[in-house]
Amino acid sequence: MTAAAKPQSPMARKEKEKDREREEFDRKERFNEEKLIQRGGPRRRDARQADVPTSVTVEGPMTVGEFAKLIRREASEVIKKLLFLGIMATINQEIDTDAMELIASEYGITLEVKPPVDEEAIDMLVEEDRPEDLVPRPPVVTIMGHVDHGKTTLLDAIRHSNVTETEAGGITQHIGAYQVEVGDRKITFLDTPGHEAFTTMRARGAQVTDICILVVAADDGVMPQTIEAISHAKAANVPIIVAVNKIDKPDANPDRVKQELTQHGLVPEEWGGDTIFVNISALKRQGLDELLEMVLLLADIRELKANPKARPRGTVIEAKLDRGRGPVATVLVQNGTLKVGDIVVAGTTYGRVRAMVNDRGKRLKEAGPSTPVEIQGLNGVPSAGDLFVVYDDERAARNLVEKRANREREQMQATTRVTLDDLYRQIREGNIKEFNVIVKADVQGSVEALVHSIEKIEVEGVRVKVIHRAVGAITESDVALASASNAIIIGFNVRPDANAKRAAETERVEIRLYRVIYDVISELESAMKGLLEPEFKEVTIGHAEVRQVFHISKVGTVCGCYVQDGKVTRDAQARLIRDGIVVYEGKVDSLKRFKDDVREVAAGFECGLTLERFNDVKVGDVIEFFKMEAVKPQ
Numbered sequence: 208m209t210a211a212a213k214p215q216s217p218m219a220r221k222e223k224e225k226d227r228e229r230e231e232f233d234r235k236e237r238f239n240e241e242k243l244i245q246r247g248g249p250r251r252r253d254a255r256q257a258d259v260p261t262s263v264t265v266e267g268p269m270t271v272g273e274f275a276k277l278i279r280r281e282a283s284e285v286i287k288k289l290l291f292l293g294i295m296a297t298i299n300q301e302i303d304t305d306a307m308e309l310i311a312s313e314y315g316i317t318l319e320v321k322p323p324v325d326e327e328a329i330d331m332l333v334e335e336d337r338p339e340d341l342v343p344r345p346p347v348v349t350i351m352g353h354v355d356h357g358k359t360t361l362l363d364a365i366r367h368s369n370v371t372e373t374e375a376g377g378i379t380q381h382i383g384a385y386q387v388e389v390g391d392r393k394i395t396f397l398d399t400p401g402h403e404a405f406t407t408m409r410a411r412g413a414q415v416t417d418i419c420i421l422v423v424a425a426d427d428g429v430m431p432q433t434i435e436a437i438s439h440a441k442a443a444n445v446p447i448i449v450a451v452n453k454i455d456k457p458d459a460n461p462d463r464v465k466q467e468l469t470q471h472g473l474v475p476e477e478w479g480g481d482t483i484f485v486n487i488s489a490l491k492r493q494g495l496d497e498l499l500e501m502v503l504l505l506a507d508i509r510e511l512k513a514n515p516k517a518r519p520r521g522t523v524i525e526a527k528l529d530r531g532r533g534p535v536a537t538v539l540v541q542n543g544t545l546k547v548g549d550i551v552v553a554g555t556t557y558g559r560v561r562a563m564v565n566d567r568g569k570r571l572k573e574a575g576p577s578t579p580v581e582i583q584g585l586n587g588v589p590s591a592g593d594l595f596v597v598y599d600d601e602r603a604a605r606n607l608v609e610k611r612a613n614r615e616r617e618q619m620q621a622t623t624r625v626t627l628d629d630l631y632r633q634i635r636e637g638n639i640k641e642f643n644v645i646v647k648a649d650v651q652g653s654v655e656a657l658v659h660s661i662e663k664i665e666v667e668g669v670r671v672k673v674i675h676r677a678v679g680a681i682t683e684s685d686v687a688l689a690s691a692s693n694a695i696i697i698g699f700n701v702r703p704d705a706n707a708k709r710a711a712e713t714e715r716v717e718i719r720l721y722r723v724i725y726d727v728i729s730e731l732e733s734a735m736k737g738l739l740e741p742e743f744k745e746v747t748i749g750h751a752e753v754r755q756v757f758h759i760s761k762v763g764t765v766c767g768c769y770v771q772d773g774k775v776t777r778d779a780q781a782r783l784i785r786d787g788i789v790v791y792e793g794k795v796d797s798l799k800r801f802k803d804d805v806r807e808v809a810a811g812f813e814c815g816l817t818l819e820r821f822n823d824v825k826v827g828d829v830i831e832f833f834k835m836e837a838v839k840p841q
């Protein structure tokens with residue numbers, strides 16, 4: 208109930224009565240308090256009054272409980288005051304700003320009503336930075352390249368050769384990104400090499416990387432993933448520096464790498480292009496300084512800048528649920544300066560930053576642009592690639608997150624997931640051609656037996672594919688895989704753990720648990736049979752006699768009919784019979800009762816109808832209406 212703002216034009220007598228009640232209430236309060244003080248109890252009211260605010264700001268209706276907290280009063284007291292104003296409200300009910308104003312004035316508190324913040328707007332708002340506020344920021348680098356070309360070795364080598372004296376004692380923390388110092392400058396590296404992570408983030412709208420280091424092994428040359436990486440970097444408009452790696456190897460051929468890359472649009476400077484190539488050995492730590500210098504040079508050319516004074520915002524690099532610390536997220540600050548105590552919204556999570564730690568395990572109070580930090584205090588685990596932004600107001604943050612979560616839920620519900628019961632329909636609609644299952648069982652023997660039998664189930668047109676099999680409980684990662692591959696999970700003598708259960712609920716992944724192998728097979732089989740092209744049988748729904756025929760230009764021949772038995776429906780199929788001979792078979796095109804289009808007309812009524820592409824109708828013809836119904840195969 209949203210309570211009314213003011214007592215409704217109370218009559219003078221009523222008003223007087225209320226005044227009296229109020230006085231009585233105050234008198235009792237004073238009396239109670241004095242008693243309490245006499246007993247040596249705390250001067251509760253005074254104590255509370257000491258920190259009662261003189262003014263408060265609200266944005267709109269709030270619950271009695273929230274409002275009481277805001278004006279630092281007991282909720283029960285506020286409820287009583289509201290009662291005197293003729294407003295019945297419980298602690299969880301919302302009161303409007305007029306009611307709040309009245310209560311506040313009773314306590315001598317000024318209530319300011321601020322128009323509500325458009326939470327989404329803050330999030331989307333691109334705040335213009337004043338040029339004088341912009342300062343250079345460290346570049347953010349992602350390392351990409353083909354498998355085994357040395358990405359991880361390079362990341363580790365850079366990380367370990369550029370630890371500053373002061374930080375050397377710190378323990379390396381793998382938080383998903385790290386920063387190194389080169390002279391008096393810094394470079395931020397994202398720790399997850401490869402273009403998949405890069406693109407996943409980009410798919411979520413995150414543009415994090417400024418520069419891409421493409422690692423190509425000099426003994427192996429350009430390989431498929433090298434080319435993929437180039438495409439991904441180009442698609443994101445991120446400049447590439449080529450690190451020709453493994454030059455320590457006897458069969459290293461850096462020139463071949465250059466030649467091959469030229470065919471993919473990366474032409475070295477000495478050949479007239481503008482791509483920087485650096486020969487390195489990640490293993491022997493050669494050429495690393497030059498590589499880092501080139502990164503800084505490119506950063507200078509790009510004039511990477513940010514405004515440390517702006518509203519802090521950035522991207523979640525990775526996040527997890529830590530047993531001891533709760534949700535932790537590594538975020539990359541991209542603008543502004545993130546501080547401990549800030550209220551952050553990240554994807555569908557929010558919270559106040561309780562603590563910030565850098566990649567050396569050092570606690571920070573604030574983190575400026577391009578700094579990766581691990582933060583604690585969010586109420587959930589956001590996803591990598593989620594954008595984060597700092598809010599001034601916790602309530603607005605919560606509102607936004609709730610809105611987003613609802614929207615996400617709706618979107619989830621709109622997407623179809625395969626379930627055994629629904630399999631038949633989904634296949635019919637062409638949603639699945641291959642039925643994916645994940646098999647988890649208690650012992651290896653059962654896994655093998657199940658997979659063997661399941662894969663033998665043969666139903667024309669549809670294949671069962673066991674995409675993952677393993678011994679053990681059903682875990683969250685099984686659910687993630689099932690969700691990504693639109694699979695169901697079959698558990699044999701095993702159960703999902705709590706996390707898996709929760710994930711399956713949110714992801715709407717079906718988990719089927721069995722104790723008898725035969726049951727698994729027979730249930731799957733019956734679902735699979737549902738997958739077969741169903742057989743159809745004709746079901747007659749009614750007959751009508753043609754009593755009049757009208758030829759109307761543009762419309763065609765309209766049959767004025769009398770429904771003899773059953774009914775006629777607009778979506779029915781029709782068969783025109785003349786003297787016992789079928790002269791037409793097709794569909795009802797339109798169906799009217801008088802001038803109105805109708806869905807169906809029952810026996811005993813007249814109707815006007817047209818038949819699809821058929822005009823040769825004569826008075827006395829009989830039309831038979833029927834439907835084709837699917838029959839489940841046995």
Ligand SMILES: Nc1nc2c(ncn2[C@@H]2O[C@H](COP(=O)(O)OP(=O)(O)OP(=O)(O)O)[C@@H](O)[C@H]2O)c(=O)[nH]1
Binds near residue numbers: 357359361453
């Ligand atoms: N000789 C030599 N070996 C190297 C060099 N860099 C990496 N390696 C070796 O190459 C192999 C693959 O290196 P990784 O760093 O794991 O390669 P990666 O690109 O991260 O591989 P994935 O993570 O599988 O994609 C390892 O055995 C490294 O020791 C180098 O500069 N010289």
